[in-house]
Amino acid sequence: MTKITMTVxxxxxxxxxxxxxxxxxxxRGTLGLTGTHVGCDTGQCxxxxxxxxxxxxxxxxxxxxxxxxxxxxxIEGQAAADGSLNAIQAAFQQYHGLQCxxxxxxxxxxxxxxxxxNPKPSEAEVRKYLSGNLCRCTGYHNIVRAIMAASGQDVSAxxxx
Amino acid sequence: MPMxxxxxxxxxxxxxxxxxxxxxxxxxxxxxxxQAYVAFLRSDVAHGRINGLDTAAAAAMPGVIRIFTGxxxxxxxxxxxxxxxxxxxxxxxxxxxxxxxxQGKVRHVGDPIAAVVAETLEQAKDAVEAxxxxxxxxxxxxxxxxxxxxxxxxxxxxxxxxxCYDWGFxxxxxxxxxxxxxxxxxxxxxxxxxxxxxxxxxxxxxRWAITAxxxxx
Numbered sequence: 610m611t612k613i614t615m616t617v618x619x620x621x622x623x624x625x626x627x628x629x630x631x632x633x634x635x636x637r638g639t640l641g642l643t644g645t646h647v648g649c650d651t652g653q654c655x656x657x658x659x660x661x662x663x664x665x666x667x668x669x670x671x672x673x674x675x676x677x678x679x680x681x682x683x684i685e686g687q688a689a690a691d692g693s694l695n696a697i698q699a700a701f702q703q704y705h706g707l708q709c710x711x712x713x714x715x716x717x718x719x720x721x722x723x724x725x726x727n728p729k730p731s732e733a734e735v736r737k738y739l740s741g742n743l744c745r746c747t748g749y750h751n752i753v754r755a756i757m758a759a760s761g762q763d764v765s766a767x768x769x770x
Numbered sequence: 771m772p773m774x775x776x777x778x779x780x781x782x783x784x785x786x787x788x789x790x791x792x793x794x795x796x797x798x799x800x801x802x803x804x805q806a807y808v809a810f811l812r813s814d815v816a817h818g819r820i821n822g823l824d825t826a827a828a829a830a831m832p833g834v835i836r837i838f839t840g841x842x843x844x845x846x847x848x849x850x851x852x853x854x855x856x857x858x859x860x861x862x863x864x865x866x867x868x869x870x871x872x873q874g875k876v877r878h879v880g881d882p883i884a885a886v887v888a889e890t891l892e893q894a895k896d897a898v899e900a901x902x903x904x905x906x907x908x909x910x911x912x913x914x915x916x917x918x919x920x921x922x923x924x925x926x927x928x929x930x931x932x933x934c935y936d937w938g939f940x941x942x943x944x945x946x947x948x949x950x951x952x953x954x955x956x957x958x959x960x961x962x963x964x965x966x967x968x969x970x971x972x973x974x975x976x977r978w979a980i981t982a983x984x985x986x987x
Binding site: 627629637642643644645646647648654656683684685687688692694698701702703705707709710711712713714717743744745746 | 780782783785786787788789790791792793794796798799892970971972973974
């Protein structure tokens with residue numbers, strides 16, 4: 610076991626990890642941040658997406674030790690300090706972009722990464738960017754609407770499901 | 771557009787805020803005192819005979835509480851098919867037994883062979899790797915057409931063939947169907963392949979169980 614330290618949602622956090630410990634297991638098990646989920650363990654579902662030094666990564670595909678000294682953001686750090694939802698989270702609620710909520714943390718983190726690099730994505734661009742995030746409840750439609758609405762675009766032309 | 775009020779109105783869901791902030795409480799988020807973990811040894815071949823299973827070394831590893839194999843479930847019954855289908859000729863489908871852990875044979879890649887219960891998930895996974903499984907690989911079929919050929923290796927030796935059922939609504943309307951096809955201006959014949967259909971939720975890898983006098987898994 611080795612002690613590793615990273616900045617998670619703006620706070621420096623440390624814990625013990627084995628060489629094989631995945632970043633997602635370190636976040637969930639060691640740091641207790643269970644908002645990041647494991648749906649498949651094989652890099653397909655995207656429920657474990659977090660940001661590492663600003664980039665969206667699937668935290669089940671990264672070793673905890675690779676994040677030593679990194680800036681990590683997770684779903685727990687997305688709302689404001691007073692608990693109010695950020696624009697993406699609020700749009701997910703308003704446009705019913707979630708049902709069971711299991712994929713939602715990964716969806717929100719992927720959406721945040723998308724809007725950072727492409728502030729006004731087209732519907733096709735949103736769908737392409739989300740190809741690594743699976744959802745079994747919504748059929749994706751309302752997730753796409755939520756993300757486009759969060760980017761300040763008019764989604765009334767995108768038919769409601 | 772949805773209405774703003776009354777019946778049919780879209781209303782914000784109360785549970786959304788916790789799901790959107792990472793504060794949901796899903797199965798794998800639950801931790802109780804004394805909780806144990808299970809990991810499975812799964813088949814890496816599509817079809818094989820289990821000639822031997824040595825769990826002694828695995829059982830002696832740190833943290834291992836119990837190892838289960840198919841032998842522990844003999845006579846217990848298996849997983850029943852939840853939807854019994856009658857085929858297009860009115861015959862019931864062939865339903866083979868589905869043991870919870872493989873007995874005698876493995877029938878697909880990922881077929882569970884043994885379950886290791888340990889104090890931590892890492893210990894359970896380590897012990898899975900220490901199980902010595904002597905599996906004799908048998909010929910396999912990996913597409914539907916080949917599976918139905920005469921003499922194809924059978925997935926379940928005790929069934930008459932690999933056909934579970936032939937389903938459709940053609941027989942009950944045979945004459946009309948034949949007539950429609952006969953009189954059609956153009957008939958297209960094509961081979962349709964469907965992928966494996968599995969209705970699983972996203973949260974599928976986790977179970978939480980508790981039994982009297984035993985640690986939670």
